[in-house]
Amino acid sequence: LKWTSDKPVWVDQWPLPKDKLSTLESLVEEQLSKGNIVPSDSPWNSPVFVIWKPGKDRWRLLHDLRKISEVIADMGPLQPGLPSPTMLPQSWKLAVIDIKDCFFHIPLHPEDAPRFAFPVPSLNRQAPLRRFHWRVLPQGMKNSPAVCQWFVANVLSPVRKKAEKAVILHYMDDVLVCAETDSYLDWTLTLTIEAIESAGFQTQQDKIQRSCLVKYLRVQIRDRTIVPQQLTIQGNPRTLQELHQLRGSINWVRPLLGIRTETLAPLFNLLIGNEDLDSPRTLTEEAHRSIAKVQEAISKRQAHRVNTKLPFQFIVLGKCPHFTGLIYQWDAAQKDPLLIIEWIFLPHKPSKSITRPQELVAQLVMRARARLHLLAGCDFDCMNLPFTNSALEHLLQFSEHLQYALETYSGKISINHGKHKLFNTSFKLAPKEKQSKVPLKALTVFTDGSGGSHKSAQQWEADVRVVEGSPQIAELAVVIRAFERFPEPLNIVTDSAYVAGVVSRAENALLKEVSNPKLYELLSTLVYLLSYREQPFYVMHVIRSHTNLAG
Structure with missing residues (x-):
């Protein structure tokens, strides 16, 4: 072990109840007889305690080594995740x-061992502390x-x-x-x-x-399939700690069972707030429904062991913009040909305020390809992406995110997938974009928002409304009013680069909740209006979108 300090660390032992003190003495004698500990006069000291292990029906000796771990150089994880x-x-x-x-079968270096010393107190301090140190790897040390x-x-x-x-x-x-x-x-x-x-x-x-x-x-590993072991889901967590434990249990089986991010969103949202582990939490109706869906997935879904003779495929499922990825194989010789290898998810909180569908798909593709490289050391034979051929051809020319995600990929890209009830219900093509890349022969609206005067105005008529907030919020408000007022084909010309950028990315986009409530409300309205709009639109940024000069 590498130590950041050689100055002895001493943490006093706290009092223990009589029954636990007696249990501690028995466990210490057991470890002493096995040669795992020896008597010690080390200047280092950390407290010990005992806990009951329900599953194994026995007591366990624990050593509080948090202060000792602070002066040990971190080795880092050698195995960052579990084997699949x-x-x-x-x-x-x-x-x-x-x-x-x-x-207890891995020896400590003789120079390190005395630093893992602990005391065994006596009731009413009837005798001096008996002190020992570990000769083997102690539980509780960070490395x-x-x-x-x-x-x-x-x-x-x-x-x-x-x-x-x-x-x-x-x-x-x-x-x-x-x-x-x-x-x-x-x-x-x-x-x-x-x-x-x-x-x-x-x-x-x-x-x-x-x-x-x-x-x-x-997990239970069967001849062809894999299912979770009997997993107890805490259906009514009352503290942040219990909520974290619930999330950990669910995350363990998500990649095998395909429990989607949007299904768990009500549970994730409960993590926000007081960060004290004992802070109270109350499940909402939506969170209760999330837990019910998780329990149903655990009881009914499964993953599969790999067929080494079949190639790997990838498909993006879900309704835009709530996408999920699936790594799978297709065994046509089986009654149910779909072999589920692993599900791929997007993070609960997007990295950007507004993320376009093609960016979300690109993220899933990158995650899936990286994951398959890790699992099997190869790439996909075919990927089913939720774009029409013409849309995909356009995106491959103009979407840097998708270009980067597909770099060096030599397999097939298709919207034609195998016939399966899961694909039939969950594979949805992304809607055709209404945003035009060139100006339309249609009504043109010039907008201007002034954060200083808290007013927004449109050039089609005298129309002034008070808007609280920054110039960007005022300009965003006026653009939203334009989309609300004119459902027909529309050109928007704005003098705000921020608003032009937001409008160009908002259609069918995934929205991240932002700290400014007014801005979040406006962004939500914009995403909704553009996602459900029927007629095309074009947005353009200029230094000044209008002027009072003649001509």
Whole structure:
């Protein structure tokens, strides 16, 4: 470990109830007998406590190492995410190994060990503190997960080289072995267990899973499909902490089950406000409906294991601008040919105030291609994007976002997808844009808004209205009034570059909530008016949109 300071850190032990103190003494004796701790006179000290582990029906010793972690250099995550079970080939044989007490079999460097010291107090201070320090990797130290990952990865590395035809997934102390045949699985499993045990770890033979259905990283992996394990959804979180726990449980299964961002929006919105974890939260009716939809998805949906003989495809689903992506395969030999590999989502909060449909699609394409590169090291054979051929041809010429998203892509782009009920109901072409790229032979409206006088005016008649806000808000208000007044084909000429830019991006766009309520109200109105407008329009920015000079 690398330390940012060698100055000893001392944090006093807090009092413990009599029953927990007795439990602490028993757990300390257990670790002492195993050689995991030794008596210590270290100048470093951190408090300890015990908690009950319901699932395992036993007490657990915890060491509060937050202050110690502050003076340890961060190693960073060695495995930033979980391995995807969908990349396990269909019908290949499976086995899962759970390494027992993994942390406690990884030794600390002798120079580091004394810094992880802790006391065992006595009731009423009847005796001096008994003090110990860890000889093995302690739980609670910020770099312990990374050290554990690194250590176990080194143990498994020779096995991966020998059994190169097998797939070995490793995350923390959970190891999954996957092979095409039973004989190859047996051989690889034996190699894996021997490597783990020769490194000093322990495995429990009675807990090794070896069947057509195994549980791994909170999912059930079957012969062809993957479903979440029995997941308890907290249906009525009352604090911010419980809400975060609920979100974590949902995020775990979202990529497998396709729980869309807009479905979860009412829950995400409840995270706004007081950041104290104990601060109260009350579910709205919309949030209750969101949880009901999540529970339904958990009970009815599934993902699939990969078919190594089929190419990967991608499709953008959803009604504009609420898009979602799906990485899938198409197995025509099956009754249900759709193999769901993973869902791709846009963030809950867009990065820009107004994001156009082609930008949203470009974001999904980039995310999906990056994800497939990570999962399978390849690109898509075909992508189904929600644009007509003529619209796509135009976008490929003029949309920098889509050009960048499709850079180096050599596969097919199509609006023709396989016949499936999911695609039939969810694949929607983006509406044809009403915005013209050239001026129309139609009515032209010159607008002017003055933030200083808080007035907005249009040149078609004497029409003045008080508008509170900046010059941009005043100019935006007058442009909105023009669209409200003239549903026919329309040219808008404005002297505000800001407003011209907003209008050019607003049609069918996704709107980010902004802090200024008046501006958000105006932007919402503009997006609605342009998205549901039937006649074309053209917007143009000039230095001055009108003048009082003759001619």
